[in-house]
Amino acid sequence: MKKEFTLTIYTENHVGLINKIAIMFSRRKISLESFNTSPSEVPNIYRFTIVVIEAEAVVKNLVKQIEKIVDVFKVYCNTNDEIVWQQMALYKVPTEVIIKEVKVERLLREYGAKAVVIRNDYTVFEATGQGEEINKLLKKLDKFGLIEFVRSSRIAIIHASEGIHKKVVEMEQKNPALQTINNEFLDKKDQVFQM
Known part of the structure; x- marks a missing residue:
């Protein structure tokens, strides 16, 4: 198996x-x-x-x-239960949506995401977590016009x-x-x- x-x-x-x-x-x-x-x-x-x-x-x-x-x-x-591991993800979202939709701001706070770049046309947020958390935020932000997404490789400590x-x-x-x-x-x- x-x-x-x-x-x-x-x-x-x-x-x-x-x-x-x-x-x-x-x-x-x-x-x-x-x-x-x-x-x-x-x-x-x-x-x-x-x-x-x-x-x-x-x-x-x-x-x-x-x-x-x-x-x-x-x-x-x-195996996963023998390590501490994380990944980092960057999400690019239209700034207009962030300003208008209070839901998005709450969602980002819920996942501990922080803004790393804020421009008139887009904002880039950074979040760290395990694959499941990163994917959940990705699916939720997709509903608000997600522009781009990238995820890092795993880092781990035994x-x-x-x-x-x-x-x-x-x-x-x-x-x-x-x-x-x-x-x-x-x-x-x-x-x-x-x-």
């Missing part, structure tokens, strides 16, 4: 890494529901957050394969994990000469990142 999984991948930032990871998904014919990458809390280590809907056995096998990529330090695989920061600090304490993660000691990563 397929269900939603969030993969959190800690890596170095190297050219071509996204392609290596993407190939692993395409070979297995796994579609990505959401894809986000950003710097992590540790300098020179990046974090990918990827959402897939797939059978657990397929995802667990995929995680093992991704961890074999030289530039990847660790991959976490979590409930039970300490992340990679503690492991990097431990590694630096064992060998203080290593100030950054680089190719010089990639072959040692398996010893250092035993999680």
